[in-house]
Amino acid sequence: MRNRRDFVKTLAAATAGSFVAQRPATSLGAGGFAWAQGGAAPKRREVFIGRKRIKVIDSHHHLNIADVARVVKGTPYEPQAVTTGDGIVGPERIAWMDRDGIDVALLTQQGAFWYGVQDRGLAREIVKAQNEGTAAVVAKYPDRFIGMASMPLQFPDLAAEALEDGITRLGFKGAGISAGWAGAKNLTDPEYDVFWSKAQELGTFLFMHPGGTNGNGDPHFGGKGALPNTIGNPLETTIFFSRLIYEGTLDRFPGLKICGAHGGGYLPSYLGRTDAQCRRQGDVCSGKKRPVEDYFHTQLMADIMVFREEGLRHLVAELGVGQLVYGTDIPFGWPVTPDFILNARVLNDAQKEQILGGNLIKLLKLTPATTA
Amino acid sequence: MQTRRDFFKSVAGAAAGAYIAGRGVSASAQRGGGGGRGAVVPPGPRKQISIGGKRVTVIDVHAHCTVDGVAEVVKGTPFERQAGGRALGADRIALIDSEGIDIQVLTINGYWWWEVQDRDLANRIVRAQNEGLARWVSDHKDRFVALTSVSLQFPDLAAEQLDYGVRQLGLRGATIGGHVSGQSLSDPKFDPFWAKANELGVIVFMHPGGADNIIKEEAWKARGDIGNIIGNPLETTYFLTRLIFDGTFDRFPNLKVCGAHGGGYLPSYFQRTEVACDVRNNAMCANKKHPREYLTTNIMADTMVLTDEGLRHLVAEMGVSQVVYGTDNPLNWPVPVEMIVNHSTLTDDQKIQILSGNLMKLLKLTPTLA
Numbered sequence: 001m002r003n004r005r006d007f008v009k010t011l012a013a014a015t016a017g018s019f020v021a022q023r024p025a026t027s028l029g030a031g032g033f034a035w036a037q038g039g040a041a042p043k044r045r046e047v048f049i050g051r052k053r054i055k056v057i058d059s060h061h062h063l064n065i066a067d068v069a070r071v072v073k074g075t076p077y078e079p080q081a082v083t084t085g086d087g088i089v090g091p092e093r094i095a096w097m098d099r100d101g102i103d104v105a106l107l108t109q110q111g112a113f114w115y116g117v118q119d120r121g122l123a124r125e126i127v128k129a130q131n132e133g134t135a136a137v138v139a140k141y142p143d144r145f146i147g148m149a150s151m152p153l154q155f156p157d158l159a160a161e162a163l164e165d166g167i168t169r170l171g172f173k174g175a176g177i178s179a180g181w182a183g184a185k186n187l188t189d190p191e192y193d194v195f196w197s198k199a200q201e202l203g204t205f206l207f208m209h210p211g212g213t214n215g216n217g218d219p220h221f222g223g224k225g226a227l228p229n230t231i232g233n234p235l236e237t238t239i240f241f242s243r244l245i246y247e248g249t250l251d252r253f254p255g256l257k258i259c260g261a262h263g264g265g266y267l268p269s270y271l272g273r274t275d276a277q278c279r280r281q282g283d284v285c286s287g288k289k290r291p292v293e294d295y296f297h298t299q300l301m302a303d304i305m306v307f308r309e310e311g312l313r314h315l316v317a318e319l320g321v322g323q324l325v326y327g328t329d330i331p332f333g334w335p336v337t338p339d340f341i342l343n344a345r346v347l348n349d350a351q352k353e354q355i356l357g358g359n360l361i362k363l364l365k366l367t368p369a370t371t372a
Numbered sequence: 373m374q375t376r377r378d379f380f381k382s383v384a385g386a387a388a389g390a391y392i393a394g395r396g397v398s399a400s401a402q403r404g405g406g407g408g409r410g411a412v413v414p415p416g417p418r419k420q421i422s423i424g425g426k427r428v429t430v431i432d433v434h435a436h437c438t439v440d441g442v443a444e445v446v447k448g449t450p451f452e453r454q455a456g457g458r459a460l461g462a463d464r465i466a467l468i469d470s471e472g473i474d475i476q477v478l479t480i481n482g483y484w485w486w487e488v489q490d491r492d493l494a495n496r497i498v499r500a501q502n503e504g505l506a507r508w509v510s511d512h513k514d515r516f517v518a519l520t521s522v523s524l525q526f527p528d529l530a531a532e533q534l535d536y537g538v539r540q541l542g543l544r545g546a547t548i549g550g551h552v553s554g555q556s557l558s559d560p561k562f563d564p565f566w567a568k569a570n571e572l573g574v575i576v577f578m579h580p581g582g583a584d585n586i587i588k589e590e591a592w593k594a595r596g597d598i599g600n601i602i603g604n605p606l607e608t609t610y611f612l613t614r615l616i617f618d619g620t621f622d623r624f625p626n627l628k629v630c631g632a633h634g635g636g637y638l639p640s641y642f643q644r645t646e647v648a649c650d651v652r653n654n655a656m657c658a659n660k661k662h663p664r665e666y667l668t669t670n671i672m673a674d675t676m677v678l679t680d681e682g683l684r685h686l687v688a689e690m691g692v693s694q695v696v697y698g699t700d701n702p703l704n705w706p707v708p709v710e711m712i713v714n715h716s717t718l719t720d721d722q723k724i725q726i727l728s729g730n731l732m733k734l735l736k737l738t739p740t741l742a
Contacts, residue, residue: 274596
């Protein structure tokens with residue numbers, strides 16, 4: 001089985017590195033990246049709805065921390081460190097956000113290679129470097145970024161520790177779950193209760209991003225169409241959410257708030273089959289206490305990376321606008337500027353404001369007014 | 373790799389097996405559907421569906437069955453146990469009467485016969501299936517049509533079987549699974565089959581078997597029957613996605629491929645597929661047209677998204693011409709015809725298209741109701 005770090009590396013390198021320079025115009029009309037091709041930094045775009053200045057918060061925003069290279073030097077993980085490229089946050093990232101009109105971004109690590117590290121000490125050191133590095137980025141641009149803790153999720157106790165350290169010492173507002181599982185472990189296994197319990201206790205907002213396929217699918221996802229991403233990503237999120245529901249994790253920890261990347265995978269857009277099976281065969285759903293849709297109306301959230309208005313309309317209808325948050329996947333070049341929300345005919349102004357920032361302002365207890 | 377039949381046995385068997393004896397549901401139907409109780413209803417009055425005061429025909433594209441005659445062919449072979457299942461009988465007519473289904477499109481699913489390596493045996497199994505279907509249809513002309521089984525592990529043979537089934541036996545298209553022993557059906561080796569379907573202009577109904585080509589069985593050892601609820605739409609999603617990106621629809625532009633269960637995740641979560649070729653520079657897409665063009669012409673889906681909002685979304689994404697009523701009979705999914713008839717946003721014309729208009733054309737049926 002190909003391991004996750006190779007997979008993530010391939011994915012990240014192939015996409016992130018060369019993309020900006022040769023970005024094709026997408027059929028959905030996303031703008032180009034003139035600034036990245038040598039132009040002057042653009043003026044910061046300020047987003048208004050009517051006459052009201054809106055704080056735009058990006059929930060799905062990646063970074064790499066170059067200092068990880070120091071920690072993994074001489075280990076098998078040395079090739080996984082990313083020290084250059086657009087995953088490293090600097091003035092270009094700020095220019096990108098300025099151009100698109102993103103005021104604040106929640107920073108989560110790109111990739112999940114450290115979930116494969118079996119040495120507790122090394123895993124802890126990698127995560128520490130990531131979190132200290134993230135805190136330094138936030139300190140440099142305090143009004144533009146919010147830190148999200150990374151965790152060595154293969155060790156539930158260390159994950160709980162890293163989470164607490166991130167929230168209480170480093171001032172992070174949440175944490176990133178970087179894959180739907182950690183090696184062979186399912187995150188719904190009882191040993192993870194120590195982690196979920198800590199997340200609930202701290203009231204942590206969790207942003208889950210898939211790490212690709214689960215490895216089982218590698219040979220089949222090798223075809224055309226970037227299938228590890230196109231299918232593998234939403235699939236991993238779908239299995240992750242399904243397990244949280246069916247294994248009763250969300251019932252044991254009703255305070256959890258977990259946002260799934262890419263519109264939360266397939267489930268929010270294809271909810272009927274999940275719930276119908278419970279009505280047909282109650283015995284297979286005995287691990288959970290509530291109707292499936294209830295979890296999606298309360299604990300599970302999704303970003304709006306569905307790219308088209310009809311998809312957005314469907315997400316709003318299924319989850320409710322209070323469960324949806326703006327997300328871009330920067331530095332990857334998906335067509336999701338704030339205009340996707342601003343121009344949506346199916347949303348009223350209040351709903352647009354909720355999705356672009358309001359929901360996260362409330363959840364993370366942020367200051368509503370922008371100081372820009 | 374684990375074989376398809378082992379997978380069915382372990383995943384569907386646990387849930388479905390217990391019901392087979394007691395509820396009289398065919399084993400192969402259970403495999404495709406993956407668990408759940410079969411519906412058995414006593415004979416009763418035939419429900420008749422009207423829209424706007426006008427009687428409309430209801431055609432069900434998604435209906436499992438087995439036929440007599442296969443057991444004899446596989447007797448003494450390793451496939452002997454696969455031929456089981458109770459054949460079609462009066463209870464099926466009672467069932468469709470009670471559900472307001474006028475015409476049911478029968479298919480034999482499970483595709484265990486795709487593992488038969490002996491070409492002659494493979495051909496005889498399919499022959500028995502197709503002749504059995506033709507016999508039943510001929511005896512119940514006004515209520516049933518059927519789609520051919522094919523031996524897709526032998527693509528040239530599959531093409532012959534499809535041709536024979538359509539031209540000689542009066543069957544209306546073909547039914548297939550999502551892969552042959554893990555091979556994607558977009559592989560050019562399967563082109564002879566697609567070429568024949570393209571030439572004949574017939575529907576190809578695809579039914580998944582739990583994505584055993586993609587996900588190892590252990591991954592499904594979880595509550596919620598996720599081998600079915602995730603595995604089935606996943607297999608269909610993967611199957612249709614590959615037909616798009618590998619250029620199968622470009623090579624055979626006349627194809628009409630209908631995916632069970634709302635076509636899996638693909639139509640309901642189409643946007644990531646739609647932008648993949650533009651956004652992912654490692655996508656290597658072979659398709660010549662924008663992915664949405666296939667979704668609105670070559671790809672069809674049944675209505676098994678199970679909610680009013682899900683169906684509205686499906687129609688919005690695919691266009692009403694691509695959506696057809698399907699029940700998964702005789703399994704008891706909550707898909708009554710009222711889900712279409714009483715839909716909150718579809719127009720009467722759209723409802724009629726979904727209930728029968730689209731399939732009338734594609735199956736070359738003559739309207740028989742006044």
